[in-house]
Amino acid sequence: MRVLAFLDGTLADPEAAHLRVDDLGLLRGDGVFETILVVDGRPRELRPHLERLARSAAMLDLPEPDLAAWERAAQVVIDNWSGPSEIALKLVYTRGIDGDPEAKPFGFALGVEIDEKVQRARVEGVAAITLERGIEPDLAERAPWLLLGAKSISYGVNMAALREAGRRGASDVIFTAADGTVFEGPTSTVVLARDKTLYTPPATIGILPGTTQAALFRGAERAGWSVKVEPLNVSDLTEGEGLFLASSVRKLTRVHTLDGVALTDSSAIHAELAAAYESEYAIS
Amino acid sequence: MRVLAFLDGTLADPEAAHLRVDDLGLLRGDGVFETILVVDGRPRELRPHLERLARSAAMLDLPEPDLAAWERAAQVVIDNWSGPSEIALKLVYTRGIDGDPEAKPFGFALGVEIDEKVQRARVEGVAAITLERGIEPDLAERAPWLLLGAKSISYGVNMAALREAGRRGASDVIFTAADGTVFEGPTSTVVLARDKTLYTPPATIGILPGTTQAALFRGAERAGWSVKVEPLNVSDLTEGEGLFLASSVRKLTRVHTLDGVALTDSSAIHAELAAAYESEYAIS
Numbered sequence: 113m114r115v116l117a118f119l120d121g122t123l124a125d126p127e128a129a130h131l132r133v134d135d136l137g138l139l140r141g142d143g144v145f146e147t148i149l150v151v152d153g154r155p156r157e158l159r160p161h162l163e164r165l166a167r168s169a170a171m172l173d174l175p176e177p178d179l180a181a182w183e184r185a186a187q188v189v190i191d192n193w194s195g196p197s198e199i200a201l202k203l204v205y206t207r208g209i210d211g212d213p214e215a216k217p218f219g220f221a222l223g224v225e226i227d228e229k230v231q232r233a234r235v236e237g238v239a240a241i242t243l244e245r246g247i248e249p250d251l252a253e254r255a256p257w258l259l260l261g262a263k264s265i266s267y268g269v270n271m272a273a274l275r276e277a278g279r280r281g282a283s284d285v286i287f288t289a290a291d292g293t294v295f296e297g298p299t300s301t302v303v304l305a306r307d308k309t310l311y312t313p314p315a316t317i318g319i320l321p322g323t324t325q326a327a328l329f330r331g332a333e334r335a336g337w338s339v340k341v342e343p344l345n346v347s348d349l350t351e352g353e354g355l356f357l358a359s360s361v362r363k364l365t366r367v368h369t370l371d372g373v374a375l376t377d378s379s380a381i382h383a384e385l386a387a388a389y390e391s392e393y394a395i396s
Numbered sequence: 397m398r399v400l401a402f403l404d405g406t407l408a409d410p411e412a413a414h415l416r417v418d419d420l421g422l423l424r425g426d427g428v429f430e431t432i433l434v435v436d437g438r439p440r441e442l443r444p445h446l447e448r449l450a451r452s453a454a455m456l457d458l459p460e461p462d463l464a465a466w467e468r469a470a471q472v473v474i475d476n477w478s479g480p481s482e483i484a485l486k487l488v489y490t491r492g493i494d495g496d497p498e499a500k501p502f503g504f505a506l507g508v509e510i511d512e513k514v515q516r517a518r519v520e521g522v523a524a525i526t527l528e529r530g531i532e533p534d535l536a537e538r539a540p541w542l543l544l545g546a547k548s549i550s551y552g553v554n555m556a557a558l559r560e561a562g563r564r565g566a567s568d569v570i571f572t573a574a575d576g577t578v579f580e581g582p583t584s585t586v587v588l589a590r591d592k593t594l595y596t597p598p599a600t601i602g603i604l605p606g607t608t609q610a611a612l613f614r615g616a617e618r619a620g621w622s623v624k625v626e627p628l629n630v631s632d633l634t635e636g637e638g639l640f641l642a643s644s645v646r647k648l649t650r651v652h653t654l655d656g657v658a659l660t661d662s663s664a665i666h667a668e669l670a671a672a673y674e675s676e677y678a679i680s
Contacts, residue, residue, distance in 0.1 A: 114418065114490055116417060126416070126417065126418065127411075127416065128413075128416070128417055129413040129414050129415055130411070130413050130416070130417050131412055131413055131414070131415035131416070131417060131419075131422060132411065132414065132415070133400060133410065133414050133415060133504050133506055134398065134410065134490070134506060134508070135415075136555075137422050138415060138419070138421050138427075138428070138488065138490070138549065139420050139488065139551075140549065140551040140552065140554070140555050141425030141548075141549050141550040141551050141552045142551070142552055142555050143422075143552075144678070145423070161476075164602070172552065172555075173556075173559050189580060198398070202423065204417065204423065205423065206422070210508075211508060211511065220417050222417055222418060224418070224494075224495060227495065242538070243541055244535070244538070244539050244540055244542075245540045246530070246531045246532070246544075247530045247531065248530070248574075248673045251528070255527070255528050255530055256560075257553065257557045257559075258528075258529075258530045258553055258556070259552055259556050259558040260530075262552075264425075264552040265422065265423065265424065265425050265550075265552070266425040266549075266550035266551060266552030267423075267424040267425050267550060267554065268424065268425045268426055268546075268548040268549070268550030269455065269541065269543055269544055269550065270424070270425075271420075271424050271426050271456075272455075272456060272457075272540075272541045272542070272543050273541045274579065275457050275541075276540075277542040284591045290532075293502055310613045326601070340397055352457065355614070367479075373675075
């Protein structure tokens with residue numbers, strides 16, 4: 113099922129047309145988004161997602177989003193959901209109609225079911241490939257117009273990278289720089305487990321700060337792990353006991369194969385870390 | 397005025413909603429587009445635009461567009477236009493509904509009026525700035541998943557670059573590599589005039605082959621100019637007698653100021669080249 117709500121709190125038919133063809137979100141990929149996991153009616157990391165939406169909007173010079181309205185729209189979707197226990201809740205915010213000086217941004221919250229492929233990836237893990245992202249790690253700070261670290265709906269390259277993975281017999285990607293610096297997945301944050309320590313690259317290199325990775329790191333620390341946010345090289349990725357992709361709807365997904373080479377079995381560590389992540393949402 | 401037509405040849409109200417919010421064109425910037433100039437009912441470079449749409453679609457693994465249907469939709473817009481003599485005719489082609497295995501691509505042709513700002517730029521020229529594009533010229537060939545040279549609707553960075561120009565008191569951008577290689581404008585092709593020769597960078601460095609630039613080069617050659625497609629460095633840009641941005645709706649636009657420095661007055665060369673370009677469309 114799908115449930116759609118607008119920022120004024122109204123419900124709408126998700127299978128009806130709601131968007132003009134000249135919305136800049138469509139014509140120019142000019143907008144931002146978030147995807148939030150909702151489990152048993154409770155959105156995970158709602159505040160960090162909303163704050164990241166606001167940061168992305170600022171990077172695109174969009175009007176500051178009214179976070180209370182976004183939260184209300186999200187709640188309307190949740191309140192009207194009668195599907196499975198989990199929802200992938202998308203928040204999308206565009207610049208509005210092209211060429212209209214009075215144009216108002218367009219925004220909505222859309223709940224969809226968790227894809228069967230995603231559910232399988234959570235359990236079975238994924239084969240991933242490394243692909244060059246074409247940028248260098250020092251660009252984000254000196255070239256803000258490249259929108260590195262903004263969650264923009266101009267996601268065409270991310271989708272193309274996933275199709276490239278498919279052509280190579282894999283299902284996910286880890287973006288790298290020419291010098292081997294590890295960035296992120298097209299829709300996820302890279303996490304490496306080594307010697308009871310979790311590593312993830314810093315957002316300053318031009319990647320999205322991960323909401324799920326942050327929750328995982330909190331949970332893992334409480335479970336006795338150390339956590340480090342520092343640059344990773346592609347050569348590090350095969351030298352840990354576990355390589356993972358963290359994202360809201362996929363949670364923590366094990367990478368079992370990288371560039372065609374099977375990695376050390378990380379099932380036990382995955383189970384431990386997945387439990388640490390889930391403990392963040394345990395009802396006390 | 398705006399005129400909207402779909403691929404089956406039907407007209408539709410451009411101010412009505414026609415798109416579901418879960419179209420991948422919106423959610424992921426997953427689609428391609430073209431913008432064609434129509435003058436007095438005649439579309440310019442229609443075939444090159446359609447062929448480029450097909451090439452962009454292939455780069456995004458979209459179903460091959462039915463060019464006859466696109467041409468028909470374009471003609472329906474033209475036939476139903478009662479506005480000014482010029483139309484900016486947009487063709488947009490998206491992957492369709494997210495998560496629907498039966499999803500059909502979504503496509504339309506939309507005619508809009510030429511922006512007043514564009515009309516002024518044609519006459520007065522523009523101030524432009526150079527901005528780093530963050531990629532290197534050899535990437536396009538080795539990293540096709542970056543979609544360099546595809547006219548994708550994931551145009552967020554192009555729009556952000558234009559806003560950055562505005563912040564710096566300019567209105568357009570020339571993208572460059574760290575090594576000074578000249579790429580293109582966010583919505584245009586760079587053309588340099590020097591010693592009765594026109595220069596433009598080769599598409600192989602990861603830029604869009606320009607339809608207007610190609611028409612200009614044909615016209616200029618007939619008018620006695622030499623034309624060369626070869627790499628340009630940012631240092632070349634100030635050493636010619638004229639620097640121009642070529643695009644369908646802006647035609648050939650003079651850059652009068654680059655990075656805050658006034659360039660040699662190229663008004664006379666601009667008039668000569670504009671006439672050479674227009675001669676391509678003279679009714680004999």
